[in-house]
Amino acid sequence: xxxxxxxxxxxxxxxxxxxxxxxxxxxxxxxxxxxxxxxxxxxxxxxxxxxxxxxxxxxxxxxxxxxxxxxxxxxxxxxxxxxxxxxxxxxxxxxxxxxxxxxxxxxxxxxxxxxxxxxxxxxxxxxxx
Numbered sequence: 001x002x003x004x005x006x007x008x009x010x011x012x013x014x015x016x017x018x019x020x021x022x023x024x025x026x027x028x029x030x031x032x033x034x035x036x037x038x039x040x041x042x043x044x045x046x047x048x049x050x051x052x053x054x055x056x057x058x059x060x061x062x063x064x065x066x067x068x069x070x071x072x073x074x075x076x077x078x079x080x081x082x083x084x085x086x087x088x089x090x091x092x093x094x095x096x097x098x099x100x101x102x103x104x105x106x107x108x109x110x111x112x113x114x115x116x117x118x119x120x121x122x123x124x125x126x127x128x129x
Contacts, residue, residue, distance in 0.1 A: 001050060001053055001057070002054060004046075004050050004090065005047065005050035005051055005053075005054055006045050007046045008046040008047045008050055009043075009077075011043050012040060012043040012044055012046075012047050012081075012084075013108060015036060015039055015040040015043055016040055016084045016087075016088075016104075018032075018036050018040075019033065019036045019037045019040050019088055020087065020088060020091060020097075020101065022036055023091050023092060025087070025094065029092075034115055037088065037108065040084070041085075042089075042117065044081050044084070044085075046076075047077070047081065048081065051077055053062040054072055055070065058070050058118075068113060069118060070118060071116065072114060073111060073114040073115055076107060076110055076111040077111050078113060079107055079111075080107050080108050080111055082106065083103060083104040083107060084104060086100060087101055087104050094105070
C-alpha cells in the first residue's frame with residue numbers, strides 16, 4: 001500500500017503543476033485544463049484513501065513513538081491537498097496565486113520530509129532506526 005500511496009501523490013503533484021500552468025491569466029483555460037483538473041481531483045481522492053489506510057495500519061503497529069510525527073504528516077498532507085485546490089481556484093478566478101503556489105510547494109516539501117523519517121519511510125529503513 002505504501003507504493004500505491006507514493007505513486008498517487010507523485011502523480012498528483014505532476015498533475016497539479018500541469019493543471020496550474022494550463023490556465024493562462026490572460027487567455028484563460030486551455031482545452032486540456034478541465035480533464036487534467038478532474039484527473040487531479042481523482043488522484044487527490046486516491047491519495048487520501050491510501051494515506052488513511054496507511055494511517056490505520058501505522059496505528060495498529062506497536063511503534064507508538066512515531067504517532068505524533070504521523071499525525072503531523074497527515075495534517076500536512078491534507079493541507080497540501082487543500083492548498084492545491086485553493087491555488088487552482090484562485091488562478092481560475094484571476095486572483096494573484098503565485099504566493100499560494102509557493103506556500104503549496106513548501107508544504108509539499110515539508111510533507112515529503114516528514115514522510116521520509118517515519119518508521120516506514122526510506123531514511124528510517126535505510127539506517128534501521
